[in-house]
Amino acid sequence: MNLLDDSVVPERARSVKERARAFAADHIEPVAAEYHASGEYPWEVLEAGMDAGLVAGDIGEQWGGSGYDLLEQLAVAExxxxxxxxxxxxxxxxxxxxxxxxxxxxxxxxxTWLEPVAAHDQISGLAVSEPDTGSDMAGMTTSAEETDEGWVLNGEKYWVGNAVEADWLTLYAKTDDGEKAHGNYSLFVVPTDAEGYHAEHIPEKIGMRASKQGHIVLDDCVVPESNLVGERGAGFRMLADFFNKGRVIVGGHGIGLAAAAIEEAWSFVHDREAFDRSIAEFQAVQHTLADMRTEFEAARALTWRAAEKVSHGEEPGLWAAMAKLKATEVATDCAERGMQLHGGRSILAENRISRVYRDVRIPVIYEGANEIQRDLVYRQSG
Known part of the structure; x- marks a missing residue:
């Protein structure tokens, strides 16, 4: 069963997709269960991904990266x-x-910042969410005050990937108190070795355990004035554009997870017998698999269409929200149905379907909870 075929993938993205599939088979699948169980950071796999040209590929060639466009990034993600x-x-x-x-x-x-990441000498991260604020980007309280010494940062950030491991982060902070809340925020490059930067890993997660998120405390953390990214007060707008692309890629997260759930369910029901026949012979099982496949194909077609739309700037907010919403919820549904088809075996931690079931709970939340995506779809559909 080859659910992630090339039929919807543009020609230019097929070679990197093939390379990603080979890398996944050689370097990820053999150790996935081990890393999920241990919750350790997969440094060796990360380094192998760097050697394979599958890490930091989104950075432009000007800075030493591969310059992968949105569709190539989506091909790798799934x-x-x-x-x-x-x-x-x-x-x-x-x-x-x-x-x-x-x-x-x-x-x-x-x-200063992009070239070392492209050269695989450093890794980066993005700090937006806070302990009490996730999707409300106009409600963040971490502040940046302009002084003679530079920008002084105070506050907390939460759910930050690589908060501990990264060499530097792009961080979202409040710089003004104007009436237009969306114009009060800016973005800064913050080195993780800066004085006043403190980070620790958050408690263990039920899913995606090989990825590390952290809790950051900024206590009079000073960064130079030159670390302001773009214009002061333009942080919200810059992030909104960034998330349009990111949500399409998160659609790819959902597509990959849904494919894994379907593959596991298909294999299980065709290998197991009950009542003197294969489970796959029961019509109820066949209908469940048919529904899973149909929803998967619908989500994948939407996600790839959204990638084209966003790439060309055609209602990017709308299409990105629809792709993220549909693909991640299809993944959740496929994992749920896959668990049911596995019966009692589904709850065994050693089974891949149980790992997928836990992992799918996370993409429906990050890069804007799906309730926010529904708001965006409605508002931009008129």
Whole structure:
């Protein structure tokens, strides 16, 4: 069963997709269960991904990266997430936030921050959410005060990928108190070795355990004035554009996870017998698998269409929200149905379907909870 075929993938994205599939088979699938059980950061797999050209590929060639466009990134995402979501997220987050610095930052910032990540000498991260605020980007309280010494940052960030492991982060902070809340926020490059930067891993997660998120405390953390990315007060707008692309890629997360759930369910019901016949012979089982396949294909077609739309700037907010919403919820549904088809075996931690079941709970939340995506779809559909 080859659910992630090339039929909807543009020609230019097929070679990197093939490379991602081979890498996943050789480096992710054999160790996925082990890393999920241990919850350790997969440094060896990350380094192998760097050697394979599958890490930081989104950084432009000007800075030493591969310059993968959105469709190439989507092609990689669905293959890696099919193999294991936690390891795949680690590989993706190694350059998280770099796109913002590349698009809106200065040439000096590109040389200082992007080139080391593209060369695989450093890894980055993006700090937006806070302990009490996730999807409300106009409600963040972490502050940045402009002083003679530079920008002084105070506050907390939560759910930050690579908060401990990264060399630097792109961080979202409040710089003004104007009436237009969306114009009160800016973005900064924050080195993780800066004085006043403190980070620790959050407690163990039920899913995507090979990816590490952290809790950051900023206590009079000073960064130079030159670390402001783009214009002061433009942080919300820059993030909104960044998330349009990111949500399409998260659609790829859902597609990969859904494919894994369907594959596991199909294999199980065709190998197991009950009442003197294969489970796959029961019509109820066949209908369940038919529904899973149909919803999967609908989600994948929408996600790839959304990638084209966003790439061309055609209602990007609408299409990104629909792709993220549909693909991640199809993944959740496929995992649930797959668990049911596995019966009692589904709850065994050693079974891949149980790992997928736990992993799918996370993409419906990150990069904007799906309730927010429904708001966006409605508001932009008129």
């Amino acid at each position: 293959e890696l997430y099919r193999a294991d979501a936690g390891i795949a997220l680690t590989l993706q987050l190694a350059s998280f936030g770099c796109d913002i610095v590349e698009r809106y930052g200065s040439e000096s910032q590109g040389e």
